[in-house]
Amino acid sequence: MTAQQLWEMPGGIHPPDNKRQSTALPIQPAPLPKRLILPLNQHIGAPAEPLVRVGERVLKGQLIAVASGLVSAPLHAPTSGTVSFIGLQPYPHVSGLPAPAIVIDSDGQDEWCELAPCADYRQLQPATLLEKIRQAGISGLGGAGFPTEAKLRARPAEKISTLVINGAECEPYISADDMLMREFAAELVSGIDILSHLLQPEQVLIGIEDNKPEASAAIRAALGERPYQLREFPTRYPSGGEKQLIQILTGAEVPSGGLPADIGMLCLNVGTCVAIHNAVVLDQPLISRIVTLTGAALGRPMNVNALLGTPVGELLAFAGLQPDKLERLLMGGPMMGFTLPSMDVPLIKTSNCLLAGSREELPAPSPSMACIRCGDCAEVCPASLLPQQLHFFALGQEHEQLKAHHLFDCIECGACAYVCPSSIPLVQYYRAAKADIREQEHKQLKAEQARQRFEQRQERLRRDEQRRDAERQARLEKAERARAHAEQNAAAPPADNAIARVQAQKAGTLSDEQKRLKIAASMAQVTLKKAEKQLAAHATAELQAQVDELRQAAAAAQQALDAALAAGTTAADVAPAVDEAARKRAQIQAAMLRAQLKKTEAAAGDTPSAEQQAELERLRAELASAEQRLAASETAPTPVPADDGALKRAKIDLAMKRAELKKAEQAGATGDELQALQASLSAAEQALHAAEDASGKPVPQLVRTDKRPVDEASRALKTELAFARADLRKLEHEQAGAEVLQAARARLAEAERKLQEHDG
Known part of the structure; x- marks a missing residue:
């Protein structure tokens, strides 16, 4: 193979490799643990959501948690066993805080679920291949753990011209990728074939540092006649960084704040490629990984193929941990790794190394001094x-x-x-x-x-x-x-009564008396419905009596309206109906005042406040007046209906004059305009008084109520009472739950009690 052009990255250092300690032995299978701890978040993005329940038996490779978003990855059972716990468990993080996890007690059988291997992945559509990768739970095995399927589809509109396979593994002590390339070169090349079929790049570059000659030879032999380019470059830390490796192999620089896909490139770790081969060809999800066990505190440094969820303490014991030599335990390398809080934390998808260092290897940091x-x-x-x-x-x-x-x-x-x-x-x-x-x-x-x-x-x-x-x-x-x-x-000019009646009936109009009866019937129905709602919320004997009385009044009002509608519009026909309607109206008004008086007396109790006492006196006076009118209507002769046309016109004209004056005041009219409008309003008031005198109707009895000023505390209590009553009505209308309604009623009762205590 001819030499390929390489570029240099800026900066970098040359710390001691310390990789030979863990590469003397081939990859060893880690022993099957009795208990596996599987955190739900082993990648960048949203954590997975559990599918299993405590006590459920699972098989090796079975889906136990699903991805909860676009940037997420599912989780599978690494072995067969029983789910013993779902909740907070130790988690490998610099904070030392626990995280949600699924715990599986192994049954020792290591029984696989049913798999469906793929004989020829080239027959599958790209969307199907991406879904297989997603369902296998594959995330990046060499860096931060970004879900691979999300990375592959992150730039659907961008053409990937260069696929970069990262085999640099530049950090000291770590040799997991080195051993994987040596022993799984065929699977690695198969994974690259799948990615090439999926992305159709113009070129594929495989980058390896020159301190891994055995890995380079194995990959070169596995490539055969494939057009992929294997490029070895000088060892330098951190050449394994994604942006740094792209610059070394291609000379292109990823823009600040950008991604490799922005310049038509995609970079994946060699371990990720092997996982893609296992997922597509063998239908095996990501349930294990190669991890380096190294450090002076271990008797047998090595690389092991360990199940995800294995407690790190068991892996270190398998490698011959010498506790008396252990100074610090790192997950990762000495440059970017972090100290583990305990040995109970589990192995996760991004765990590529466990460094059990002695005091000589990992001395305590020197005191920080000022920058020079x-x-x-x-x-x-x-x-x-x-x-x-x-x-x-x-x-x-x-x-x-x-x-x-x-x-x-x-x-x-x-x-x-x-x-x-x-x-x-x-x-x-x-x-x-x-x-x-x-x-x-x-x-x-x-x-x-x-x-x-x-x-x-x-x-x-x-x-x-x-x-x-x-x-x-x-x-x-x-x-x-x-x-x-x-x-x-x-x-x-006045028309014939019969002709007017026919025209009124054809036009669907009502006489003034019929309109008043219709309004009275509507008001009676509204009052009845409000009382029925209060009865539904607070079932008491007093409210039941009020509802019964209001129901009778509403029925009487409806009867009076029906009688007036059936009687027609002529003066001769209306006279008996008008007399009966007047009596019905008097009955309805008396019944409504009686019900309102009972309600106010019930609210006031034995010791009414000053305001409540004034309201009671007003209601009693109005009730007495209504009862007098009712008695007079029952004994008075049939009245001759007066012509209310002039009175109505006077009222309408007065309302219009008031509206015009108010509108002019809001618009900022001049003094002359306002004076003219006030004069017109005074003339309209005088015309209304004259029309009232000419109509012959009795003058309404006015009852003056002495309204006392309300102090701030009383106003606040009344406001709280109004809000509590409104919230309760809203919850009843929305048919809220029993507990919510009970709390709202308790709030209303408390507000009423506080107001009564304050007024008392």
Whole structure:
């Protein structure tokens, strides 16, 4: 194979490899654990959602949790057994906090579920291949664990011209990918074939550092005549970074804040390719991985093929852990790994190494000192950043400056901290600053969403106000047309009674008396329905009596209306009906006042407040007046109906004059215009008084009520009572649950009690 052109990445360091310790033995099968802990979130994105229940038996490879979003991955049982627990369990994370997980007790049989291997994947559609990869639960096995299917379809409109296979494995101590390429080269090439069939790239580049000659030879032999290009390049950390490897192999740079797909490239780890082969060809989900067990505290460093969910303590014991030598246990390498809180945490999809280091290997960090501005960190940064500036901006929490200096281009490789003579933990500052910026952006997003909701509500209220204004204007125009029509009718000569009756019946109009009876019947029905709702909410004997009395009054009002409608419109025919209707109206009014008086007396109790006492006196006076009118209507002779046309016209004219004056005042009219309108209003009032005197109707009895001022505490208690009553009615209308209704009723009762105590 001819030499291929390579490019150099900026920065980088050359720490000791320390890989030979774990490559002396072939990959070993890890022993089957008795208990597996499977966290629901083993990847970037949304955690999976459990499908199984406690006590359920599962088979090896069975789906036990489904992906909960587009960027998510399902989870499968690594062996057969019984689900013993679902909940918080130890989790491999720098925070040491537990996470939701499914626990499976192994039955030792390792029994597979039914599989459906694929003889020829080339016959499958791209969508089917992507779904197989998604359902296998594959996420990146060499980096942050981004779901592979989501990565493959992240840029459907972008043509992938170059597929890059990452076999660099640049971090010290880790040799999992090296051993995988040595022993699973055929499966690796098969996975690359599947990706080439799916993506149709113009070229496929396989990048391996030159410190892995055995892996390069195995892959070269497995490639055969395939056109894929195997490129070896000098060992340098962190050449295994996605953007760094693309720059080394192609010379192209991924733009700041961008992805490789933005420049037509896609990078996948060699372990991910083997997992794709197993998923498509063998129909086996991702339930195990190759993991490096190394460090001076282990008697037999090696690489093992371990089931996901295996407690790390069992794997370290299998490798001959010597507790007296163990200083610190890392998951990952010494550059980007993190200290594990305990050995009870499980192996997950992104766990590529367990480093059990001694004190000599992993000494305690030196005390941090002030930056001396040496510039070493800037020279080794593979992203061409200014680490010392980022450090100062992070100390001052200058988020805008951090973003302007491309903080999020930092891959957190640790090269800057490795060469820092002042022992400043630079990466820790960067991680904390990134977390602060993400939290601030999340708060700003929530604030923006709240602002948009507020503006939408204001716009909705504005539209409602415009609608109400239009409705008010329509009512005024309708009243004006009615007044003009009444004046036209008054000026027309009287027609024959029979002809007028026929025309009125054809037009579907009602006489004034019929209209009044219809309004009285409607009001009686409304009052009855309100009382029935109160009875449904609070079933008491007093409310039941009021409902019965109101039901009788509503029936009487309806009878009076029916009688008036059947009697016709002539004066001779209407006279008996008018007399009967007057009596019915008096009965209805008396019944309604009687019911209202009983309700007020029940609310006031034995010690009514001053306001309640005044209201009781007013109701009693009105009831006495209504009973007098009822007695007079039962004994009075049949009255001759008066001509109410002039009285109605006077009332309409007065209402129109008042509306015109109010509108002029709101519009800011001049003093002369207002004075003219006030004079017209006074003339209309005098005309109404004259029409009332000419109609012969009795003058209504007025009852003056002394309204006392309400103090602030009483107003607040009344407001709370009104809100409680409104909320209860709303919940009853929405048919809320029994507990919610009970709480609302308790709130109403408490508000009534507090108001009574305050008034008393």
